[in-house]
Amino acid sequence: MIFAYIGADLALYFIVKILRGDFWYWMPFGGLAEVFSSSFIRLIVKTLTDFTLIVQFRHPNEIGGAYWTFGLFLTTASLPFAISVYGQKVGKDMVYEEAM
Numbered sequence: 841m842i843f844a845y846i847g848a849d850l851a852l853y854f855i856v857k858i859l860r861g862d863f864w865y866w867m868p869f870g871g872l873a874e875v876f877s878s879s880f881i882r883l884i885v886k887t888l889t890d891f892t893l894i895v896q897f898r899h900p901n902e903i904g905g906a907y908w909t910f911g912l913f914l915t916t917a918s919l920p921f922a923i924s925v926y927g928q929k930v931g932k933d934m935v936y937e938e939a940m
Contacts, residue, residue, distance in 0.1 A: 841925065853886050856907060866901070890915065
């Protein structure tokens with residue numbers, strides 16, 4: 841479930857960047873190297889921002905202020921859901937162990 845959540849979040853981020861015309865990173869390698877470097881750097885910046893909330897990534901050339909704020913609220917809102925999923929998983933394991 842965690843990979844689906846992170847994958848959906850990253851896919852939404854990449855779609856927003858592509859639709860806004862802001863996907864290409866500033867390094868002009870050209871060709872396939874530019875696609876790879878842009879994808880890799882956007883992935884790293886998004887992952888760092890999701891886990892650390894570095895304020896400097898609010899810059900429009902990186903995450904952007906609106907998407908940074910959206911990520912902040914999405915992370916905060918997903919916490920109760922993650923806790924309930926974990927509680928259900930632990931509860932099922934405990935019932936299984938008690939039956940043995």
